[in-house]
Amino acid sequence: MQHLEQFPPLSIARAEGAYLYAEQGQPILDAISSWWVNLHGHCHPFVNAAVQDQLSKLEQVMLAGFTHAPIEQLAQRLVDLTPTPLAKVFFADSGSAAIEVALKMSLQYWHQIGETTRHTFVSLEHGYHGETLGSLTVTDIPLFSKQYQPLLIQHQRVPSPALMHKPDDQHEADYIQMRLNQLEAVLDAQQGQICAVIVEPLVQGAAGMQMYPASYLVGLRVLCDQYNVHLIFDEIAVGFGRTGTMFALEQAGICPDFLCLSKGLTAGYLPMSAVLTTEQVYQAFYSPEISLGFLHSHSFTGNPLAARAALASLDWFTQANVLDHNQHLIQTIAQTLAQLEGHPHIRQIRQTGMIAAFDVVQANGQPYPYYEGRGKQIAQYALSQGVLLRPIGQHVYIIPPYCITPDEIIHVLDVARRAVEWMVMQPPLHLTGMNMA
Numbered sequence: 001m002q003h004l005e006q007f008p009p010l011s012i013a014r015a016e017g018a019y020l021y022a023e024q025g026q027p028i029l030d031a032i033s034s035w036w037v038n039l040h041g042h043c044h045p046f047v048n049a050a051v052q053d054q055l056s057k058l059e060q061v062m063l064a065g066f067t068h069a070p071i072e073q074l075a076q077r078l079v080d081l082t083p084t085p086l087a088k089v090f091f092a093d094s095g096s097a098a099i100e101v102a103l104k105m106s107l108q109y110w111h112q113i114g115e116t117t118r119h120t121f122v123s124l125e126h127g128y129h130g131e132t133l134g135s136l137t138v139t140d141i142p143l144f145s146k147q148y149q150p151l152l153i154q155h156q157r158v159p160s161p162a163l164m165h166k167p168d169d170q171h172e173a174d175y176i177q178m179r180l181n182q183l184e185a186v187l188d189a190q191q192g193q194i195c196a197v198i199v200e201p202l203v204q205g206a207a208g209m210q211m212y213p214a215s216y217l218v219g220l221r222v223l224c225d226q227y228n229v230h231l232i233f234d235e236i237a238v239g240f241g242r243t244g245t246m247f248a249l250e251q252a253g254i255c256p257d258f259l260c261l262s263k264g265l266t267a268g269y270l271p272m273s274a275v276l277t278t279e280q281v282y283q284a285f286y287s288p289e290i291s292l293g294f295l296h297s298h299s300f301t302g303n304p305l306a307a308r309a310a311l312a313s314l315d316w317f318t319q320a321n322v323l324d325h326n327q328h329l330i331q332t333i334a335q336t337l338a339q340l341e342g343h344p345h346i347r348q349i350r351q352t353g354m355i356a357a358f359d360v361v362q363a364n365g366q367p368y369p370y371y372e373g374r375g376k377q378i379a380q381y382a383l384s385q386g387v388l389l390r391p392i393g394q395h396v397y398i399i400p401p402y403c404i405t406p407d408e409i410i411h412v413l414d415v416a417r418r419a420v421e422w423m424v425m426q427p428p429l430h431l432t433g434m435n436m437a
Helices: 045-055 069-081 095-112 142-151 172-189 214-226 279-285 304-319 322-338 374-384 406-423
Strands: 012-016 019-022 027-030 086-092 120-124 156-158 194-199 230-234 258-261 273-278 346-352 355-360 395-398
Touching: 027 406, 045 304, 069 086, 069 273, 069 304, 086 095, 086 279, 095 194, 095 230, 095 258, 095 273, 095 279, 120 172, 156 172, 172 194, 172 214, 194 214, 214 230, 273 279, 304 322, 322 346, 322 355, 322 406, 355 374, 355 406, 374 395, 374 406, 395 406
Parallel strands: 120 156, 120 194, 194 230, 230 258
Antiparallel strands: 012 019, 019 027, 086 273, 258 273, 346 355, 355 395
């Protein structure tokens, strides 16, 4: 709140395509998809028409004892898009809620089949899964959790497979195997106590777009099967084309026991999340006894407007061949990133599909202290050039909407480079404790 006195929020009057427009009409290229949610561009005519049509028919009805066509169609579409074992869908209203659902459902499943000693979850260091209390227990970013420690159950953490932590002299395959061995040691030591392992597949978003190869996910599935624990994929940020495929799981050729989706689910229009799981999990809750059901509800679960937006988004993926179209954009990102190699203040250049990132360093190669607010300075400069960036500390990233053009991608990354060069000439802001995620 105090920071807003120095950096007041910018009022947005309208939006169209890849651009936001401020009150005075100045365009701002939204290079982060308004916190990663907007897929096809703002006020997309195709999605707009679907929501407007639904608005004239049914805006809301509780999904308890009632149903409606859009939510039934969306559930079927999600099942059809994902691997065969994922056969059931539970709807909620936010990414954090989806994580809560998956954690609760996994624990309750084990208890209802008689394995009542299972009460622990394993997550990755630097992982982020939300900011409600349950999701915070598997989140490893102290900025979000340290003040709530008295309320949080302590679960297990294992080292992240992100390649930015790999020693330079270690081969990637050896590094990934080492990380899998460290996970196996935890699974072996606590057999019969662990409910599930939860990960953000391929990209740890809030940690600064820390990326790792699909080979880790392949090994992870093997270990979860070997030690009989659930595997939860948090694809809230990376689902719906962000990694280059519709879902990140496709790049590993595996299927989790729970798949959590949100953000891009409705193309950024309305809050909604979904958890997909298997028939085996579903059957553990199938009982005439209410106490054995999954007692978790949201007032706006399965909202018809959100469901129609999601259906329209999925239709647009097909009609516009979005995933194929994005391959050209992905190539443009890669070629433009390559031009940043060798820059004295840019390190760890990385990309997974439509997600690109790099780290900003001092002249001596060391990262800037987080409290100096260097990311805020980069964001300030970019905004002055009509580009919305929102660095996470010293990590600068882009996650653009799919309607962005190759020329706009080149422009965005050029602005990011110039923002870094401007930032290194400025004194620090000293924004202690500021969340610039």
